């Protein structure tokens with residue numbers, strides 16, 4: 135049964151030249167998709183995913199984009215990338231092979247799977263380039279639906295630039311009056327993800343220029359839509375969000391994937407509504423196909439019926455486009471056939487060009503190795519040592535960098551009893567290659583720019599002789615009031631506006647700065663974070679609040695998958711210097727006392743992770759982060775807002791240097807390394823221990839990432855020869871991390887006279903009430919007794935048994 139095409143007649147005049155350009159693009163995009171699968175099967179590429187069956191909707195979307203707009207899409211969107219000039223086909227193939235050179239794969243420097251694109255927004259020095267003169271692609275991400283939350287923030291930034299006149303002087307690189315639309319795409323199955331639904335709701339509330347597109351091909355890999363979506367239709371399921379004459383909401387379109395005039399019309403309308411009226415839109419594109427199935431790692435014959443497989447062929451959007459062109463008399467069969475044939479040839483040419491460039495980059499180092507190998511061969515007369523290694527290397531059809539390193543290391547091992555010049559040359563070659571590979575695969579974990587907060591020096595708090603004591607929250611209130619004078623800074627979160635957050639650190643600031651600078655949001659942590667990430671990609675400096683640390687797991691996937699690795703996965707092409715503010719460690723009950731730092735620091739490599747002991751230090755950390763261009767987390771002490779702190783005379787200048795611990799108390803017998811709310815407990819324990827004749831040095835690490843950059847803890851251990859790592863995370867969590875940093879990385883082991891110890895919370899969630907806290911978390915007695923025990927081990931006569 136062949137598919138019947140019945141095209142929309144929206145009353146638009148089509149420019150035949152543009153139509154033919156669009157056809158050429160659809161044809162080459164299809165040819166490239168088909169080649170990707172072949173390249174994987176040939177062994178030249180590891181994995182391939184492609185955009186076939188979605189060419190036409192992407193062309194229509196791209197036609198509606200203007201310079202300065204954004205696309206936050208997913209792994210099908212190659213046609214959009216090429217249509218807007220943000221992707222070339224050689225780049226597409228370079229990424230397929232994993233070419234780790236940003237000259238060839240500017241999107242990710244070979245770090246991302248194919249079809250994960252990103253505009254390079256930063257120059258080689260890490261400075262922002264102009265986003266208003268380009269079409270912008272927000273860095274691709276494999277986690278389905280994760281492209282949506284930051285899209286919300288990108289669109290939200292348009293609103294900020296439009297509505298905050300003070301931003302004008304900062305808008306040059308990022309906005310022209312807030313007219314930029316963010317387009318975001320998603321597969322039909324991924325609309326089942328909570329984050330998609332949450333963001334639809336948030337967009338309806340916020341009324342921002344965002345256009346959601348759903349490419350509906352009826353499957354999520356093998357699982358059909360009836361298992362995915364209520365009513366098997368996302369536009370039907372979301373119908374309640376449709377705006378009406380009296381209520382704001384979204385404008386919802388439904389259009390067929392092969393209906394060129396219908397698609398062009400839908401996208402023109404959606405883009406106009408979003409751009410001019412700030413109406414968020416949803417374009418549900420139905421009857422998409424997937425001619426080759428989901429990806430190169432499976433075959434759809436395993437799960438699609440014969441009828442559906444036939445539909446994949448018959449309802450093909452490129453065929454539909456062809457039919458419409460013929461019906462409209464824009465071109466003829468033979469011209470279109472010529473274009474198709476030319477597209478296949480061209481795709482092959484681009485693929486070959488990309489592969490040759492990739493191999494050539496490896497060939498340079500391979501030649502270097504072979505030259506040295508020959509030298510070794512000639513100078514040592516030990517063919518038996520080198521020949522098998524060369525043979526193995528020469529047998530590889532496509533040697534890659536790791537093959538060269540492996541061959542180099544094997545050779546050095548084989549020639550370990552030789553010390554001639556050739557061996558020295560080989561060592562040098564290997565060393566150089568490894569340092570190049572380190573850049574290729576491990577650069578840009580953090581900002582490498584002149585604005586890196588790692589360059590910010592510390593400015594310590596200074597006090598009058600008799601400082602005024604104030605609630606900790608007042609220290610923050612005054613500090614935030616200063617931060618908000620920067621037009622780019624805004625604060626966003628649950629209850630931060632009208633009441634100035636649940637601890638009133640922001641009290642009164644909305645009245646002073648207005649509701650866009652200090653903004654109440656719905657209870658929707660994923661999209662709060664998305665709003666911040668996206669806005670920070672456009673030159674703004676959002677401080678987003680997660681009301682309690684214990685609720686950070688809701689947005690954690692986005693923080694980890696998108697935010698923390700953005701700079702790394704774009705090889706320094708993009709950054710999102712958002713600051714995430716939250717409060718934790720200890721107060722009351724299971725969801726207001728957690729301190730799961732190990733989960734966070736290990737899931738958020740790529741951010742600076744600050745754990746201030748009080749609000750003065752927190753204020754200094756915010757200032758440092760705001761002066762830099764990296765993302766950062768600050769975990770304030772939940773029980774510290776009403777504790778008294780001396781008001782510094784230089785409160786509005788304090789900066790905390792990242793990765794520099796502070797010695798809170800000097801001592802000679804034992805070092806306790808801690809942070810956050812535990813500092814107070816440890817300090818109290820230290821004074822009890824002093825009464826017992828034990829002199830403890832207390833160190834507050836201040837930031838867990840980075841950790842003690844200058845090895846101050848090692849210096850302390852070189853004096854005390856004993857160390858206890860204490861915190862209120864789970865056993866084996868951050869105390870173990872600190873121990874590894876100090877013993878392993880800093881090499882403190884050989885300075886120890888006693889075994890290093892860790893002290894953590896109980897391995898369960900903290901129970902409610904004061905007793906719950908006492909028996910779930912380390913308390914003063916635990917610290918005193920553990921230190922005493924450590925001292926007793928060394929000198930039982932000076933420290934006799936206490937309890938038995």
Ligand SMILES: Cc1ncc(C[n+]2csc(CCOP(=O)(O)OP(=O)(O)O)c2C)c(N)n1
Pocket residue numbers: 210276277278320321322323324325349351353354355428
């Ligand atoms: C959060 C998450 N869960 C699962 C996957 C594995 N996965 C990759 S693609 C996919 C199906 C997505 O289907 P759909 O959203 O309809 O997009 P399509 O691939 O059909 O275009 C799945 C389950 C993933 N990448 N991310």
